[in-house]
Amino acid sequence: MISDNITTVRPEELAAMAERLRYDAAEPMDYLRDIVGMDWGEEGLGALYYMECTSTGSRRVLKTATKDRENAFLPSVCHLWKTAKIKEREVFDFFGIRFTGNPDMRRIFLREDWKGFPLRKDYDMDSNPLNMENEVNADVTEEYTLRPDGTIEGRENTVFGKEDFVVNIGPQHPSTHGVLRMRTSIDGENIRHIDPVLGYIHRGIEKMNESLTYQQTLALTDRLDYLSAHQNRHALCMCIEQAAGIEISERAQYIRTIMDELQRIDSHLLFYSCLVMDMGGLTPFFYGFREREMILDIMEETTGGRLIQNYNVIGGVQADLHPDFRRKVKEFIRHLRSVIKDYHDIFTGNVIARQRLIGVGVLSREDAISLGTTGGTGRASGWSNDVRKHHPYAMYDKVDFREITRTEGDSFARYMVRMDEIMESCHIIEQLIDNIPEGEYRVKTKPVIKLPEGNFSTSVESSRGEFGVMLESHGDKYPYRLHYRSTGLPLVDAMDTVCRGQKIADLIAIGGTLDFVIPDIDR
Secondary structure (H helix, E strand, C coil): CCCCCEEECCHHHHHHHHHHHHCCCCCCCCEEEEEEEEECHHHCEEEEEEEECCCCCCEEEEEEEECCCCCCEEECCCCCCCCHHHHHHHHHHHHCCEEECCCCCCCCCCCCCCCCCCCCCCCCCCCCCCCCCCCCCCCEEEEEEECCCCCEEEEEEECCCCCCEEEEECCCCHHHCCCCEEEEEEECCEEEEEEEECCCCCCCHHHHHCCCCHHHHHHHHCCCCHHHHHHHHHHHHHHHHHHHCCCCCHHHHHHHHHHHHHHHHHHHHHHHHHHHHHCCCCHHHHHHHHHHHHHHHHHHHHHCCCCCCCCEECCEECCCCCCCHHHHHHHHHHHHHHHHHHHHHHHHCCHHHHHHHCCCCCCCHHHHHHHCCCHHHHHCCCCCCCHHHHCCCCCCCCCCCCCCCCCCCCHHHHHHHHHHHHHHHHHHHHHHCCCCCCCCCECCCCCCCCCCCEEEEEEEEECCEEEEEEEEECCCCCCCEEEEECCHHHHHHHHHHHHCCCEHHHHHHHHHHHCCCHHHHHC
């Protein structure tokens, strides 16, 4: 989708405009998809607010900027959408914009002693030499309030006090699924508050994009959520193609859709394996890996990759399908249908698994939307949010499939949504695999692509939810700004809401059912 519905507002008008859109009687923008920080040079520092109405699917974008680079302030919207709290921290971390009304203005990915804001265009790349000293925990944060006379008042808030008993979960804990650290305060065995500490593998991908051509940026998408590599790259290719007016062949659309669904099955099988392993089950762990290896073998013959997939390119796909692709995919689906009962027999119906998952870590539909927890997590809470259904792309408007939703919102519902989605992906592939049309798999494109000036965005349903791409072009061969909507950042942010009042022993199972992948969060 091309973002042509952008409304520009002054900073002092932003809060009122956002509130009108949030509570609009006809189309309430109850889902804040993303907040994207921007440095527009002389136009100032600002942000783009991407919103959606969950009942109609309509989307709006607000744009605002302040010309005061030394003391950049914007009003917070975290009182309207809970996800804004962590997304505003991300904008502050990289652009130095402080949000009045946000109670937590700490850095989120970079060290608290980091100098400068790296996504500003005037950032000095030599200002932060390698620092190997341990970082001091930031237990005090500043909250800024805009006084009626236009001046700013600051006050300190405490994250953890001296009376709090805080334990570290991670960053080297095997069940955080990557280098994620959750500082967790507990009262006996009950969780009181979780403060996620991110950025241990932050690689500056969005900064790197600014000095890469559009073809070169593709390589970085595979290293975000590596279990959604096809889908991530699909989103970026689609955004660039739509902006450049490149129309790809129907054959390439079929291939992309099939690969996306194979990737989804691959991801959900790994989700199953890791969840049961986290909860003490060893045999089911091998079940999931057994079938996942079959998918990786099939993809490797065509793409050359197993974990990192660099198959989608601007204009189509990199190579045609392997001669055995169709046969092996159909054989795999028949095999998977024959063994999926074993998965449920050994784990789904297990009394220990059910006691540890049912009724544990409940996330309400309202909180799921407000926190922006898309994908299987949101759908387990009754939120119909599948991008494939609400904003179809590729071949998804040509196939018949169910959007898997449940209403319980607990850990077991999140588990079952993903298990049912495995079979629904098989159903999608079966409708396409014997009907792939003849034709070219890749249209010819220019060796150097320059996009027209403008702001472009698109999104896909990745293995973990809505993966979005926001691209601003100033007519050059490099993107002026290329931002990715992390599917995992809202999921980690939701841990505090979902885990409060639960037992510390439940934290790992709850985190496993939220299914976040850390490189996608840290970028």
